Amino acid sequence: xxxxxxxxxxxxxxxxxxxxxxxxxxxxxxxxxxxxxxxxxxxxxxxxxxxxxxxxxxxxxxxxxxxxxxxxxxxxxxxxxxxxxxxxxxxxxxxxxxxxxxxxxxxxxxxxxxxxxxxxxxxxxxxxxxxxxxxxxxxxxxxxxxxxxxxxxxxxxxxxxxxxxxxxxxxxxxxxxxx
Numbered sequence: 620x621x622x623x624x625x626x627x628x629x630x631x632x633x634x635x636x637x638x639x640x641x642x643x644x645x646x647x648x649x650x651x652x653x654x655x656x657x658x659x660x661x662x663x664x665x666x667x668x669x670x671x672x673x674x675x676x677x678x679x680x681x682x683x684x685x686x687x688x689x690x691x692x693x694x695x696x697x698x699x700x701x702x703x704x705x706x707x708x709x710x711x712x713x714x715x716x717x718x719x720x721x722x723x724x725x726x727x728x729x730x731x732x733x734x735x736x737x738x739x740x741x742x743x744x745x746x747x748x749x750x751x752x753x754x755x756x757x758x759x760x761x762x763x764x765x766x767x768x769x770x771x772x773x774x775x776x777x778x779x780x781x782x783x784x785x786x787x788x789x790x791x792x793x794x795x796x797x798x
Contacts (some may be wrong), residue, residue: 677701684699707721718762720763759782
């Protein structure tokens, strides 16, 4: 009697054991495949979560290292240690960092006939007198700015400022329409 014929006879003679072994094998394979599917789905959701939340960190200058100083014209500036271009490039070259943005924010008052145009003390940027005071934000890579990542601002026309962009400016729609 050959091996194949003996196998079939054994399976049919002990059919209850054969069905039990088949069910156990089926359950083990099903649970293994389910575990692999859950693991793949979890990894995909983790990546989506990282992208959706905009996982990021900030590096700021040490404001306590130098204080502020005012020159003879009344301009106030910081004397604290600033973040250098080399620091920015070194941080940007770390594995896992998709991109970076270096930002400098400043508020400027506009002169008229050699005198500062007054602005509201209660409102930092003087929204009620936009012509007299402006907030300037200098960026290296605008698409990584917190304003755009958190959807505070939305770019409705044009493109983001990148390291390759030269002599560009982005203004609000309301300011662009102002005469």
